[in-house]
């Protein structure tokens with residue numbers, strides 16, 4: 001898939017593209033990233049990209065025209081039609097179901113706002129989806145775009161070395177529960193001992209223990225997720241055990 005990032009800080013794209021799963025997904029040709037700077041599409045000596053808000057108040061609002069021209073240039077770089085996603089605190093909350101849907105798109109254009117925001121008319125005309133990565137305010141959409149890029153890149157076929165690991169993560173495992181705890185060597189450590197069942201070699205027992213841990217953690221930490229998880233009768237019994 002191809003992801004274009006419209007941002008006043010295109011260096012940011014190089015930063016996220018160079019590391020970890022995203023870097024590897026790029027090397028393997030699974031995702032292609034390109035940054036686009038609206039300032040390159042701004043007119044005049046000052047290449048102005050923002051102005052004061054009508055109605056007064058602090059901060060600056062990003063102008064329609066540089067953003068529109070920049071998005072048009074990004075769209076024209078590839079014939080596949082792109083979904084335009086605007087990252088903002090006003091957006092719908094990002095979750096793993098949304099990430100999965102985005103990961104299936106052939107193309108995304110991620111629009112990163114700065115200052116107080118973007119002229120609402122540009123959003124109405126160009127944006128397909130507005131997404132927030134949480135109920136807090138960042139100084140721009142770039143970190144949120146990085147979150148989307150990472151989450152989407154690791155779901156591309158072949159991006160992860162262990163094909164299983166995506167499926168077993170929190171939220172992907174059997175209907176949106178938190179992940180179970182994990183342990184590695186040594187078995188005995190001054191910080192504690194590895195639960196015995198994990199060394200039993202009994203795969204059915206191990207699976208049952210993991211499911212029970214996942215259910216218990218979700219119940220304790222994120223009860224809101226349990227309501228949507230659609231628990232089976234066996235799950236309810238595990239949870240009550």
Ligand code: ADE
Nearest residue numbers: 087088089132133138144
């Ligand atoms: N831009 C600023 N804050 C944001 C947030 N919480 N999510 C997405 N984009 C943002």
